Amino acid sequence: MENYRLLERLGKGGQGSVYLAENKVDNTKYVIKKIECFDESEANKAFQEALVLKTLCHPNICGYKEFFVNWDKQESSMFVCIVMDYYSKGDLRGIIKDYQDNKKPIPEKQIKKYFWEIVEALRFVHGKGVVHRDIKPSNIFIKDDETVCLGDFGVSTLMSDRRTCSRNAEGTTVYMAPEVMTQAFDERSDVWSLGCLLFEMLTTSLSSQNEVAQKLTEAKKDVQSLEEIYEEICTIYSGKWIKTIRHMLKIPRETRPNIASLMKMGFVLDCAMVADSPLLDKQRRRRQTVNRIRPLPDTDSADSIVCYIADTIDHEECVLAGLEVLSDMLQANVAAQEKGGPPQPRIFLDQRSKNLISLAMWDNQANCEVQIAGFAVLTALVNDADSSDVLFTPEPISIINKVMKLHHANPEVQRAAASLMLALSTHNEASKTIGQLGGIKDLVTAMKNYLHDTSVITTCCNALWSLTLNEKNAEMAAEQNAMQQVCLALKTHLQSPEVVEAVTAAMVSLSLDDRCFSSVNELDAVGSLLEAMDLHLKNTKIIKNACMTLAALVEPNEECAYRMLTSDDLQDKRLTGIPVLIKAYQLHRDNPDIVEAIITVIMELCEYDDIILDLNSYNVAVHLKEVRAKYLKNKDIVTPCEAALEKLGISKTLTSRQNSVQTK
Numbered sequence: 001m002e003n004y005r006l007l008e009r010l011g012k013g014g015q016g017s018v019y020l021a022e023n024k025v026d027n028t029k030y031v032i033k034k035i036e037c038f039d040e041s042e043a044n045k046a047f048q049e050a051l052v053l054k055t056l057c058h059p060n061i062c063g064y065k066e067f068f069v070n071w072d073k074q075e076s077s078m079f080v081c082i083v084m085d086y087y088s089k090g091d092l093r094g095i096i097k098d099y100q101d102n103k104k105p106i107p108e109k110q111i112k113k114y115f116w117e118i119v120e121a122l123r124f125v126h127g128k129g130v131v132h133r134d135i136k137p138s139n140i141f142i143k144d145d146e147t148v149c150l151g152d153f154g155v156s157t158l159m160s161d162r163r164t165c166s167r168n169a170e171g172t173t174v175y176m177a178p179e180v181m182t183q184a185f186d187e188r189s190d191v192w193s194l195g196c197l198l199f200e201m202l203t204t205s206l207s208s209q210n211e212v213a214q215k216l217t218e219a220k221k222d223v224q225s226l227e228e229i230y231e232e233i234c235t236i237y238s239g240k241w242i243k244t245i246r247h248m249l250k251i252p253r254e255t256r257p258n259i260a261s262l263m264k265m266g267f268v269l270d271c272a273m274v275a276d277s278p279l280l281d282k283q284r285r286r287r288q289t290v291n292r293i294r295p296l297p298d299t300d301s302a303d304s305i306v307c308y309i310a311d312t313i314d315h316e317e318c319v320l321a322g323l324e325v326l327s328d329m330l331q332a333n334v335a336a337q338e339k340g341g342p343p344q345p346r347i348f349l350d351q352r353s354k355n356l357i358s359l360a361m362w363d364n365q366a367n368c369e370v371q372i373a374g375f376a377v378l379t380a381l382v383n384d385a386d387s388s389d390v391l392f393t394p395e396p397i398s399i400i401n402k403v404m405k406l407h408h409a410n411p412e413v414q415r416a417a418a419s420l421m422l423a424l425s426t427h428n429e430a431s432k433t434i435g436q437l438g439g440i441k442d443l444v445t446a447m448k449n450y451l452h453d454t455s456v457i458t459t460c461c462n463a464l465w466s467l468t469l470n471e472k473n474a475e476m477a478a479e480q481n482a483m484q485q486v487c488l489a490l491k492t493h494l495q496s497p498e499v500v501e502a503v504t505a506a507m508v509s510l511s512l513d514d515r516c517f518s519s520v521n522e523l524d525a526v527g528s529l530l531e532a533m534d535l536h537l538k539n540t541k542i543i544k545n546a547c548m549t550l551a552a553l554v555e556p557n558e559e560c561a562y563r564m565l566t567s568d569d570l571q572d573k574r575l576t577g578i579p580v581l582i583k584a585y586q587l588h589r590d591n592p593d594i595v596e597a598i599i600t601v602i603m604e605l606c607e608y609d610d611i612i613l614d615l616n617s618y619n620v621a622v623h624l625k626e627v628r629a630k631y632l633k634n635k636d637i638v639t640p641c642e643a644a645l646e647k648l649g650i651s652k653t654l655t656s657r658q659n660s661v662q663t664k
Helices: 040-055 092-101 108-127 187-202 209-219 223-234 240-248 266-274 279-288 302-311 316-338 351-363 368-382 394-406 411-424 428-436 439-449 454-467 471-479 482-492 497-510 514-522 525-535 540-554 558-562 577-588 592-605 609-617 620-630 635-647 656-663
Strands: 004-013 016-023 029-037 064-072 077-085 140-142 148-150
Touching (some): 004 029, 029 064, 040 064, 092 140, 092 187, 092 209, 108 187, 108 266, 187 209, 209 223, 223 240, 240 266, 302 316, 316 351, 351 394, 394 428, 394 439, 411 428, 411 439, 411 454, 439 454, 439 471, 439 482, 454 471, 454 482, 454 497, 471 497, 497 525, 497 540, 514 525, 514 558, 525 540, 525 577, 540 558, 540 577, 558 609, 592 609, 592 620, 592 635, 609 620, 620 635
Antiparallel strands (some): 004 016, 016 029, 140 148
């Protein structure tokens, strides 16, 4: 909990209290559910089960950020904490309540859309062997694009009154199937709850929330009690809804359909058409091509694997198997070349085959594993492609943006997509296309969502660095305040040389836009750069990148420049800039690239009179003279060196003794 600030309690649910919280590092809002447990063993068991929820990546599933077990000293109790995405548009309970308060019916088209999106979410989770256990309006969240997503999954370890202290919230059991009081939950328990939710959406003009709760409670004993209100519903909506609800609200569980059976009903498929679901066409194609499913061919031929993917493109399990084998073949080829072993035959795929791979990803975009494997294949192919390759055109590139948004809750998808962006960014037109399709924003969002994931941060920063060499992309990065996320990443991962290398590389290009300074100053980017240099003095890439960034920051920004000064406050333990620069120079004095970067920083600092005093107190002129003598023929070093010496009051002209030494 130390990473979050609790802002307010949003409510008390069936499994615990729910809070609006703010991340202390980047101020992003999240929802945290705190579930009180009696003992540590049950808390740890629940924690392990909750981790499964993080693997549920689907456009209609709420994103889960992290889980942890926390001992609350004030309450002297153990809590399982679940950190979820925050949805500013609220939940379905709020929408239903507005219609109930005004005694108005929800438009039928809107109900069909919501209903189908929840059905799709349940189809996905049930296919993963996960039962929701707590479907109700307050657990259906509204996304910015007005689609709904299912969240706040029940954890079975915590769904028993004997195991948790929090299962006493009023109304929690209204939507629960009648059998769950005596039997374990299963998929059909969720179907009952969805039927209850559908019933409430259809009765907003007829009943209040309390009246609905009373009717649904009575229905658990006798579903015939709903028949009277069914007649009233038929005066407002299609009578086909009633047939659907009757199927869902059957008391004997064995007579109730599961989600797969429900989705085959004609009226439910009508809802899919209203929601414009691509699943309908795919289901039809899957039925028509089921005879094509066969084992993956045992072959070393990439073309044979591509043909297999083409034949089974609507069967995601086959596509995944094919892409994984293709990825392994390409990676093995690259590894063999890097080791310098005997020449390997080049894996060649024609333009049509490459288009087919991106098409397979489009056709199975809801499957995270397919996307990860597909990105790996495309990245390997890009690294061996010529400039006219189809991979650099907008059509295959557009899948990146789509998938990053669709699977924003999956860090591995974000990392794989960023890797492909990095590979594509070496091509000018492809780099431009990535920016136009929203790639810069996607990278910044991924960094924000996965600030503590070293792999995601490293890959995203490397991609940002390469992409922002394009002027338009650099402007987009400034508009998205990319520098803020990069600075936060530097602060978070100072100990990791791999991350710091990538972060400082991104800062080099981002620091060239004046719009970065509000974040730079607010987050003490100069101080973080100095810490990074001090921690990784031997790392030439970090030292060079950090100095190049410092030079770009101190030249136009006085606050950045004065952050390099020695503080007059004896209590200020922060690193001072000039001693760090001197240590870096002394270690890398024979590396002209690093010397040039350090001298450029010093030259820019010499533009400030107060800093000149500090430079003189550290005898910087002595080091500058040494540099001037050592690199006399290197204009890129001598020019800023002499400019700095002049500001420090040292003549540009070499002494006669120095001239004599150089002549000899």
